[in-house]
Amino acid sequence: MALPDKRMTEAEVVSELRSGMTIGIGGWGSRRKPMSLVREILRSDLTDLTVVSYGGPDIGLLCRAGKVRSAVYGFVSLDSIPLDPHFRAARQSGSVEVTELDEGMLLLGLQAAAWRVPFLPTRAGLGSDLPRLMPQFKTVVSPYPGPDGGEPEELLAMPALPLDAALIHMNRADQGGNGQYLNSDLYMDDLMAMAAEKCYMSCEQIIPTEEFPAHGSIHTQRISRLMTTGVVERAGAAHFTECPPDYARDEAFQREYAATAKSDEAWLEFKAKYLDVSEDEYQALTSGGAK
Amino acid sequence: MSTIDAASVTRAEVCCVAVAETFRGDGERLCNPIGTIPMIGGRLAREVFEPYLVMTDGFAAFAANPLPPGADPADAIVEAWNPYSQMFTVLWNGKRHVMMGATQVDRWGNQNIACIGDWHQPRAQLLGFRGAPGNTIHHTTSYWVPAQGPKVFVEAVDVVCGIGYDRARELGPVASRFHEIRRVVSNLGVFDFETENNTMRLRSVHPGVTVDEVVAATGFELVIPSDVPESRLPTDEELRLIREVIDPTGQREREVPNP
Structure with missing residues (x-):
């Protein structure tokens, strides 16, 4: 090996x-x-x-x-x-x-960076003072229709x-x-x-390497x-x-x-x-x- | 008939029951109370009238047994593994009712746990936003206030972490369709938002508390019904569960001392 x-x-x-x-x-x-x-x-x-x-x-x-x-x-x-x-x-x-x-936005920022995409959409942060106090956070409008075919949803775009x-x-x-x-x-x-x-x-x-299984499961x-x-x-x-x-x-x-x-x-x-x-x-x- | 000696029931025990009532009707979802009395109340609800509630061990698992606050996770009967990365999926998926603390809360149910003063250089840094923005936009949220006063129940919070009904309304019906602030439970009474404009209403006063005391401990105009009921007392069985099973060391009494 x-x-x-x-x-x-x-x-x-x-x-x-x-x-x-x-x-x-x-x-x-x-x-x-x-x-x-x-x-x-x-x-x-x-x-x-x-x-x-x-x-x-x-x-x-x-x-x-x-x-x-x-x-x-x-x-x-x-x-x-x-x-x-x-x-x-x-x-x-x-x-x-x-x-x-x-806390969830941080997860998404890391995930976006790991996946090499510029942002991930989320509802977290909408309506709170977070994007008001930190204006670097922008929103994005979904390109797809909203629920029941209505107005597309606007979501917070958590940057990578x-x-x-x-x-x-x-x-x-x-x-x-x-x-x-x-x-x-x-x-x-x-x-x-x-x-x-x-x-x-x-x-x-x-x-x-072969000793890992002795310490814990594959998970x-x-x-x-x-x-x-x-x-x-x-x-x-x-x-x-x-x-x-x-x-x-x-x-x-x-x-x-x-x-x-x-x-x-x-x-x-x-x-x-x-x-x-x-x-x-x-x-x-x-x-x-x-x- | 009840054999309870009402005089022996403490304020903390009334609070535990008031918290438990907050979760009534929730069925099979994650009941996620944060704090000593919230945790006791949530476990009480599951033991007595909401048997299918799911609860955490405070760490990375859902626990089937009514663990005392601060229990070793090794004592949990684990129903399922739920590490933090999975917890965000659970909460964005919506099958959760969290009860958080609130350093400040206003008439619309806006909550602040971030800081006091100007956020850019706060007079007192607190916990930060933590999970409050994501919780309130995704699923039912309630608040626990162990020491109500006019500096806690405020006209306007310094930082909106958890969003209240006015902020939800500004976002519109689609963005806010999962938003619900169910209750605020304090050491003095229980509050809800079941009013025409979703402003805070006094739902009940704890035994021994007057409406005037609640008003004096509130920094905004509460909706007060003409007839304010008393928060109910625990049943014999609830009192036994609180005192002997869920909180045998009496941690509840340290969070809300008996007046």
């Missing part, structure tokens, strides 16, 4: 990213986020990023660290804490541009959200870039991957190597977000993170301890993957 070897380190992934890029981040809220790649971006001199995400601490951290020019999101939640406090601070200080989407790069995290992967998720929900990780020019996938463990093998450019093996990569069945969310650490929005001193202390260190040191400090 001739499988490409797509193994990379976090640093190698981030060296392929550029300031100003549009980067999609997989997972959902504080669930199965590619946090070791996010932390590597925090360590880099990348800036001016547009971040597209069903957001959690990925957006919060990147905003707090001044990496974000623009955020495109369906929400920015820590699940057990309904709103990421660093993101809230960024919004209230006006330090980031935002495209605040209906093409990504320069996507970052996703899987429980298992092989060296060729096939990925397997073992929790109950893939989220939109497949769409993120296919909406992107390049998709970098971290995983808890790289295994031989869990949802990321194919057609979608991925690189694969990073890192136990604990998703810490402090949840990555079941490998580990639960580190709620104590998440509370500590959230509390650092209270003052610059608290943030700088957290940053010095957990972010200005190597990923190996971070993992040793938090024993992220061992919980």
Whole structure:
């Protein structure tokens, strides 16, 4: 079996990213986020990023660290804490541009990009303040008659959200870039991957391809190597977000993170301890993957 | 005959029943209440009078059993898998009645959960639009307000996330044909839009609440019928289900403290 070897380190992934890029981040809220790649971006001199995400601490951290020019999101939640406090601070200080989407619109934008069509029609958003506040969203009139042969329907045309790069995290992967998720929900990780020019996938463990069935049914093998450019093996990569069945969310650490929005001193202390260190040191400090 | 000691029934328990009543008649569709008392009320409706309702485990599955709020999804008896990507198909398909929260709601049923102040640089960032625009244009929606006051029931919401009847009317009958704001349930009473212009009406007051209290906690002119009924009390069986099966740890009392 001739499988490409797509193994990379976090640093190698981030060296392929550029300031100003549009980067999609997989997972959902504080669930199965590619946090070791996010932390590597925090360590880099990348800036001016547009971040597209069903957001959690990925957006919060990147905003707090001044990496974000623009955020495109369906929400920015820590699940057990309904709103990421660093993101809230960024919004209230006006330090980031935002495209605040209906959650379903975000799915359609990624799907349109994955299918390489300019938009997908939807009723979501019609009548709300969303297209009034974000006038980049246009409507489209159906070329077909409406219900019962009447007036054609006017729908919101959700534009494609093409990504320069996507970052996703899987429980298992092989060296060729096939990925397997073992929790109950893939989220939109497949769409993120296919909406992107390049998709970098971290995983808890790289295994031989033939061992996937020992970890989960065929239905869990949802990321194919057609979608991925690189694969990073890192136990604990998703810490402090949840990555079941490998580990639960580190709620104590998440509370500590959230509390650092209270003052610059608290943030700088957290940053010095957990972010200005190597990923190996971070993992040793938090024993992220061992919980 | 009821053996209920009415005095022992808490405001939170009345709210659970009022929420359950919101789902009466829904038959076989996804009953998707968000929040502690909404979740208890939805499960109560299914246990007592709407047996074919479908409900989630709060994660990626439809669960057949009445899970307590915050239950481990491992305790679910799974009827079907419903990951997020599939959830959008369910909701755009329309077989769903969601009960969302509302930081602000107005007389037309417009709802705001996005932010307070100017959206471009809000005074207080809240949840964002989340699913509200897509929910309200595609299927039945109700709202839950655990602490009603004039800053919640407002003359005009700061951001229209979930669309109300005035916005639906502007879109016309075709675009808005799936729109229905069924009820608003608060800690003080129950509200609907069954009026000539679909402006909000006081449907019932919870026992111990006066109409004047509701009016004082509302920042716009409510439609108030000449005779406002009281929200009904739970039956013996409903009270047993709430207290022993669906919410044995009493989480409802933390969401709406007894006055």
